Amino acid sequence: MAQKKLGKQTVKLENPPSIISTYCIVGPKEGEGPLKDYFDLILEDDLWGEESWEKSESKIQNETIRSAISDAKITENDVDYLFAGDLLNQIISSAYSARQLQIPFFGLYGACSTMSESLSLGAMIVDGGYADYTVCATSSHFSSAERQYRYPLEHGNQRTPTAQWTVTGAGAVVLSSNGNGPYVTHVTTGKVIDLGIKDANNMGPAMAPAAVDTIVQHFKDTGFRVKDYDLIITGDLGILGAEIAEELIAKEGYDISQIYTDCGIEIFDNEKQDTHLGGSGCGCSASVFAGYVFKEIKARNLNRVLLVSTGALHSPVGIQQGETIPGIAHAITISNSK
Amino acid sequence: MAQKKLGKQTVKLENPPSIISTYCIVGPKEGEGPLKDYFDLILEDDLWGEESWEKSESKIQNETIRSAISDAKITENDVDYLFAGDLLNQIISSAYSARQLQIPFFGLYGACSTMSESLSLGAMIVDGGYADYTVCATSSHFSSAERQYRYPLEHGNQRTPTAQWTVTGAGAVVLSSNGNGPYVTHVTTGKVIDLGIKDANNMGPAMAPAAVDTIVQHFKDTGFRVKDYDLIITGDLGILGAEIAEELIAKEGYDISQIYTDCGIEIFDNEKQDTHLGGSGCGCSASVFAGYVFKEIKARNLNRVLLVSTGALHSPVGIQQGETIPGIAHAITISNSK
Structure with missing residues (x-):
């Protein structure tokens, strides 16, 4: 058996890469x-001087990557691979x-799971000795996503009560083969799970079963117990999806309620901000991880975290053709100790 | 330096995975x-009993993967990761x-470069000891691609002289940590190159500079000479793009004309088939590699091949917003000897 495999869907990194910025x-x-105090840069307007939201999103991602590289005190030339993806066609x-x-560049598509997908692949590639540095990055933009997935904003459409609000933002993470942590120590890769939900305005419940499957499998594969983690954070099940996930995970024997x-x-005050x-x-999950979670790990307020970005692998054309919504979730362990 | 890096963009696999089916x-x-005699299954109609071309494409990809797994004499359960992507939103x-x-499942998007992108990642993950088996797969479908990227077929639009014809087909490759070859021995990952071409109906010339960049870098990184290869095959520059690529590579000092x-x-008789x-x-490139190239390697009519799938990373929205077309190309070496 491949020596780094741990159970069915997990690998344990033998030379865990450090997140250096x-x-x-x-x-x-x-x-x-x-979470405003955790973000590195807050834009005053979401076009950021560009002519379209799509161009703005690309600029946001690019500037995020450049800043992460420069904060790591390396240059673009030092980076072996960029793993990146986003929601736009x-x-x-x-x-x-x-x-x-x-x-x-390796282009990825995992819908909202792409941040942990990029970290999973980036971490294995560094751990395996194929790269000294990788950058893992994703972005999304409320206005470009709305017009692609739902309605043009000019339409002024009313949002359903189960809707979620696409974050305008990007996060980038620099992984290095050298460093003193925080480390990426384990990677649990998700399968596609589809329990038959068809409502593209209610994606949390569509993705929840995938998050449950990956988290439970992670516990089984690694032998970790709930108390080994300070935080398990999914992204982006939203209020309803998270409630369902927590309940289903409890049914499998893991009560994560205290750390989940x-x-x-977390990113919005959902009642006050009407999200x-x-x-x-x-x-x-990119900006919440790169902003809030990572900084709390660095400050040692958190010592071991499971990041589980979740994606709804649907498409407007698929929905029009009566398809249900497949979900996926990838989990990575970030820890101050190897 | 990461021990498996070879030059700037290449890695040499130390435990080269075998392509077992x-x-x-x-x-x-x-x-x-x-190439009709090389394909494993030729459909009689491109809907294959489904209600839409999109559903048909998904079925084609799924059946291709299942057949590759069963031909490898393993089961779905033995496969650690699926690396797959396609052209649909x-x-x-x-x-x-x-x-x-x-x-x-790791979802990838590299436009038409996705076959070698999936093989690059799949091969590193097996080589690195993270997987015993990976499946690398991609698909496309003429009719689903036409209506997404260009016009609905019902529109009966005339094709420009520089147009290419999207292949209806899928290819899947099973990589194993055990086996007697053919082996994936080297991976050269491409950068995104954009020389400013805007015509989405003339993609070969838009992608050619990326193919040139990756192939020349591959020679520099590995020290291979042209005569070390029996075949260098790009996909899918088409007639014009290939001519440009060959000429630009010659200018860099590598005359590949005899083996390129x-x-x-190759896939169509382009004059007779009006493609x-x-x-x-x-x-x-998925079906030409999985069908023709691999079988010729297995038969030892070819001993070392460089597969360079090329992608035009454009989008209808990007084109509408005046963007030029970025290209990318990833190269992998497949050889009968390690």
Whole structure:
């Protein structure tokens, strides 16, 4: 058996990469939320001087990556691979961002699970000796996502009570083969799970079963107990999805209620900010991780965290053709000790 | 320096994974082309009993993966990771295919470069000891791609002389940590290159500079000479793009003319089949590799091949917003000896 496999879906990294820097940029609405003090840059307007929201999103991602690299005190030339993705068709935010960088590029699509997908692959590639440095990054933008997935904003459509709010923001993480942590120590890769939900305005419950499957499998594969973690954070199940996930995980024998939250719950004051069931989008778990979670780990307020970005692998065309919504969740362990 | 790095963009695999099986399914038009005897299954109609071309594409990809796994004499349960992508928005062909499989899934988007992107990542993950088996797969479908990227087929639009024809087909490759070859020995990962071409109906020239960059870098990184290869095959530059690539590579001091071709040139009799400048789409290099190239390597008519799938990372929205077309190309070496 492959020597680094641990159980069915997990690998244990033998030379755990260090996270040597993170950076995140968010839009004005995110900058008014409860995590505002953790974000590296809060934009005053979500076009950021560009002519379209799509161009703005790409700029946000690119500047996030550049800042993460410069904060790591390395140069673009030192980075072996960029793993990046976003929500736009043909992941153009990432492609247009990567064309401004002289870094070999792996484009990913995992919907809102892309942040932990990129960290999973980036970490294995560094751990395996294929790279000294990788950058893992994702972005999303409320306005570009709304018009692609739902309605043009000009339409002024009313949002359903179960809707989530796509985060305008990006996060980038620099992984290094050298460093003193925090370390990425374990990677649990998710399967696609589809229990038949069809409502594209209610994605938390569609993704919850995938989060449950991955988290439970992670416990089984690693032998970790709930108390080994200071925080388990999914992204972005939102209020309803997180409630369902917590309950289903409890049924499997793991009571995570004391240490569990969701990036979509944390990023907004959902009642006051009218974001309904919470934040969503690749940029949600990216900015919550790169901003809040990582800084709390660095400050040793948290010592071991399981980040579980979750994605709804649906598409407007699929929904029109009567398809249900497949979900996926990838988990990575970030720890101050190896 | 990371021990498996070779030069700037290449890694040399120390425990090169074996390709233990490949499978490909193509549509009726591809089945009338010059490679027809190499394809594992040729469909009689491109809907294959489904209600939409999108559903058909997903079925084609799924059946290709299942057949590759069963030909490898393993089961779904033995496969550690599926690396897959396609051209449809939100890569739904792959997501809907993966939801029918109990295999941890990494979704990729590299446009038509996705076949070598999936093989690059799959090979490193097996080589590094993270997996015993990975499946790498991509698909495309002429009819689903036309209506997404260009016009609905019902529109009966005339094709420009520089157009390429999206291949209906899928290819899947099973990589194993155990086996007697053919081996994946080197991986050269491409950067995003954009020289400013804007015409989405002339993608070969837009992608050619990326292919040139990756192939020249591969020679520099590895020290291989042209005569070390029996075949260098790009996919899918088409007739014009391949001509440009060959010329630009010659200018860099590497005359590959005797051993070079392009998947888009080979899959159709482009004059007789009215496919203009050649085939394109993820399914093109996937089916040409899984069908023709791999079988010729197995038969030892070819001993060392460089597969260079090329992608145009454009999007209809990007084109509408005046963006130029970024290209990318990833190269992998497949060889009968380690």
